[in-house]
Amino acid sequence: MLLVTGGAGFIGSNVVAALNDAGRADVAVCDFLGNDGKWRNLAKRQLADVVPPAELMQWLDGRKLDAIIHLGAISETTATDGDLVIETNFRLSLRLLDWCTANSVPFIYASSASTYGDGEQGFRDDASLDALKKLRPMNLYGWSKHLFDMAVIERAAKGGKMPPQWAGLKFFNVFGPNEYHKGTMMSVLARRFDDVKSGRVVQLFKSHRDGIADGDQRRDFIHVDDVVRVIMWLLAARSVNGIFNVGTGKARSFRDLILAAYGALGAKPNIEYIDMPEQIRGSYQYFTEAEVDHLRGAGYNGGFTAL
DSSP states (O other): OEEEETTTSHHHHHHHHHHHHTTOOOEEEEOOOTTTTGGGGGTTOOOSEEEOGGGHHHHHTTOOOSEEEEOOSOOOTTOOOHHHHIIIIIIHHHHHHHHHHHHTOOEEEEEEGGGGTTSTTOSOOOOSHHHHHTOOOSSHHHHHHHHHHHHHHHHHHTTOOOOSSEEEEEEOEEEOSSOGGGGGGSOHHHHHHHHHHHTOOEEEEOOOSTTOOTTOOEEOEEEHHHHHHHHHHHHHOTTOOEEEEESOSOOEEHHHHHHHHHHHHTOOOOEEEEOOOHHHHTTOOSBOOOOOHHHHHTTOOOOOOOO
């Protein structure tokens, strides 16, 4: 059996779909389904079990697994409950790492490009402790992910016991199907798609930095199918360990993203620029771009979907 935490979520449900398509019906999902229709992300899938997060460690007791793909987290970059975020994103991850180590189970987990903070240190997935200690995440979510990255790397660097395979994935700006349950944390494309399709004006943020035009804030946008391919490759490449960027290696502007949507629909662009809310201006990333040499060097040769 395989376990996917966060398996009803955006990336997780796409991973479950890929596992089913590969002939794996023995997939257990750990997630909250709630009341907002999140179950629909799994409506076409075959599952071996659905485990409430509060019961996860008890469920794992005495169980045999092929791998844990740990994607479950509080992923809101605006989260403010420090105790809850650390318990969910850091301490639970440590318990799963320990369980995988004790039971010789491969462990693939989600980190985040938000660990890079404002990008002053670049976006190179150098997993040395010295390099990690220089990073300054700009929000609670990014810090929680960064804490776990450092805990994993310190344990590995000191020769501590580790799972037979371990890999942390620093996802950049992922977009694609099954993210509509995420509300304000949906990708900009998902949030603005209905406006593009209906001909309504699409609002993007003005720039509040000299030298950067309105709408020219840039991100490394990566389609969820590309993310899933990296995870499926890791499940097959059991000798690969480390922390890896998962992005395309090419930053594009939010304006490019929305113009691509207009182009795909054959619609006339109608973009309006609005002031960025004061409360996020100090923690807003104006540029992210993955360095993917490490991933390529580890043997991944899959392509990336063009914007």
